[in-house]
Amino acid sequence: MKRRHALQWGFAALLGAASGPARLFAAPASGPRFLLVFLRGGYDSTNFLIPYSSDFYYESRPNIAIARPDSASTTGALALNADWALAPAVRETIGALYLQRQAAFIPFAGTDDLSRSHFETQDSIELGQPSASARNYRSGFLGRLAQTLGGTAPEPDPIAFTDALPLAFEGASTVPNLSLKNIGKPPFDERQARILNDMYAGHHLETAVRDGLDLRQEVAQKIAQEMLSASRSAVNTKGFELEAERMARLMRDKYRVGFVDVGGWDTHVGEGASQGPLAANLASLGRGLQVFAQTLGTEWNNTVVVVVSEFGRTFRENGNRGTDHGHGSVYWVLGGSVRGGTVAGEQRPVNRANLLQDRDFPVLNDYRAVLGGLFRSMWGLSAVQCDAVFAQVRPLDLKLV
């Protein structure tokens, strides 16, 4: 792996910060960027992309259905076409992107893993291996993507905006990770960092130690810059919005393949409808992704964001005005150059006969085929390269990028 020199100029820039914010990274040659947003917990996609033409939806959710869109209302669900509407909670954010044709949704999306277990299904998606084969926990699909793109210009420069390295990035030779939720000053000076690095020379954690110390300095530096920047809006962003803004800064200037996860979607009890816990979580996510798009500036046109979750939830509400673990979900595809404004992929009428096991949405758009198709178009991957990322699957071309 090539050694970054974050340390050296990191400190130089810290010392010289008063003389004005210097751009740390040369703006890279334009090229695709990709961010995977993983909603852990299985978000209730049926109350995000609402099948409002289905009476069965309203029968199945007497307490938590979201009202049909009303063209006179500017705050209710947003009709996308004759069958689907978007949750009111994201109307102003993701809805606005959809109207600008920068957002598309893929219902009936997911995996063939029918365990309906959070952990099992999250793992299988992150690994992205054929379900029939024995699992290799050292090989995730973003790791394989980074490997496949390695050595080409511009380098993929992967990064995970998480406390722990996600399984999805396993197998790449080096992927730095750092949650951007709480970042303080860098704790070590250059000499101390060198001693710590030397202590792990030849150890199997050598790269992790070096990447960790480097990235920590780099991000502390960027945030120092953020504070100094006079042009920064006075709005006090927080939570996922602040995180998303920082992610966008790092991805604008350097990193090209990113991963972040967002929790709190396991709504077994009292999930609410137009308002309530699910709506609040969706609203925060929508605002964050909007900030992400804005902060990227012109690089938003080179960026594709895909939002996934391990499974959808039961079509019917349960006994507690919530929903239990289901199967098919709705994925989102966002980006400045995405051919959006569409609900894409194979679909079926939403009725009882079309449910899987009389319980939840079937999967008609396999996640490996969907993501494989996106990657192929974004990076012009060959058939061999596609197979290296998602083995034994035919990439699905949804014509979104």
Add this chain to the structure above:
Amino acid sequence: MDPHLPSTVPPPSQALILVGAALAVAWMLLAGGCANPGPKTPAHATAASLPVFHRQDLLWLERVSFGIDAESVGALHRLGRERYLDRQLRGPQAPFPAPLGAELANLVAARPDPERVLADLSAEYKRINAMPDGADKEQARKALNDEGNKLANQAIREELLRAVYAPSQLDEQMVWFWLNHFSVHQYKANLRWLVGDYVDRAIRPHALGHFKDLVLATLEHPAMLQYLDNNQNAVGHINENYARELMELHTLGVHGGYTQQDVQQLARVLTGVGISAVDPPKLKREWQNLYRRDGAFEFNPARHDFGDKLLLGRTIKGRGFDEVDEAVGLIVRQPACARFISRELARYFVADDPPARLVDRMTQTFMRSDGDIAQVLREMLLAPELDAALGGKFKDPMRFVVSSVRFAYDGRTISNTRPMLNWLNGLGEAPFGRATPDGYPLTELAWASSGQMSRRFEIARAIGSGSAGLFDGEDGTSPGGAGGFPQLSNRLYYEAVEPFLGAGARDALARANSQQEWNTFLLASPDFNYE
């Protein structure tokens, strides 16, 4: 402690020990001009008084405890592995050092009963909701919230103090392991008021007992019933959350041979299992004998599905709470359960990918003994496979933080556990802090990413650079004179750590500019982070 050293190393030579002593002397000279006192060479750290420790024994001790301290090292030296282990497997025997023992006993005695807690909370919510909006209402809400935080923090304090100071270290590790296996999150519903009782009554009494008792104790505890929503599971209003996790996470494992059908059937078995803090409901005559109540735990026949169920191929006759006992018995006697639990134990104590033959033997022992946890542990902790794996296990944050405090403040009793909690929060493994029911992961893969390594070094620095308030009162008052940084270059260091240090750590320690930095490097070293 370095995984790359050969697994058998001769006892420390005097030469090595003298190097260590010389280092410390050099230290004093270096630090002489500073305001902070340098490390003292302990008067007793002469070669003549040192017992001879085998590296393998010390590493073994690290596995069966939360880290070495002088007391445990001495006990192992006296007893040898097998007798030491048999004493540990008997659970708490020796008293805590005073006055800690009295304080812990008081904490447990003063802990309110869940039924009282739930009744009081319900009354308090009612009172607050009836208040007019305004500052008083906000004040009342805040007071209630503070009370919840205080109770959860007391439970955490107790867990951390026991982890550091309990003579029955193996029992404490098992309490942690089971708390993690049957994980609950303090910020769901009113769990902050209940987690202390959950440890006291559901986990701790069964930590070395029979697995089925442990499952039933968690099943009947209001913390678990609320955390996984079974208190909402009733006939006609099925909520299958707990039923699924009971099989997937607690007993059989995700590939344990059950189906979606089984999840739904078990959810039906569990209907009516919930909580109550009010008088028993008025019931039809034929249900009155079936009603069960133990504190806040309730089985309410009026909420139960009395139809027959087909679980794991066996028909369970609909008849009330006895179904639950039958279903749990059926589940924990599946070979899949014995294997899943054995494998989880071996992952925590032996290796991230434990040897199949060891797991096989543990599985056999589990089945033969009807889930006797102590017997399975004995099989595992005396196995040659464990010996072969010593030195290769990366400490998870709990082991890292607790072993640091045991080592750095050996013989001194801390008074404030808040800094430990802060460190655990920083490393992402706070007690009762896992939001999802799977518990914290047990393998290096989950804890040694680049971001986590730099965070761990930051925490190593925090621990090594000052007492961070460990000797303050719980209320934050500082008694004065108790501060300062720890002296990690202590007797235990020269006897049990220094002789086995790898070249990398030795080099880093030699380059330290202060005792604090020296401490930081030692705690950050691969030698300290593997066991």
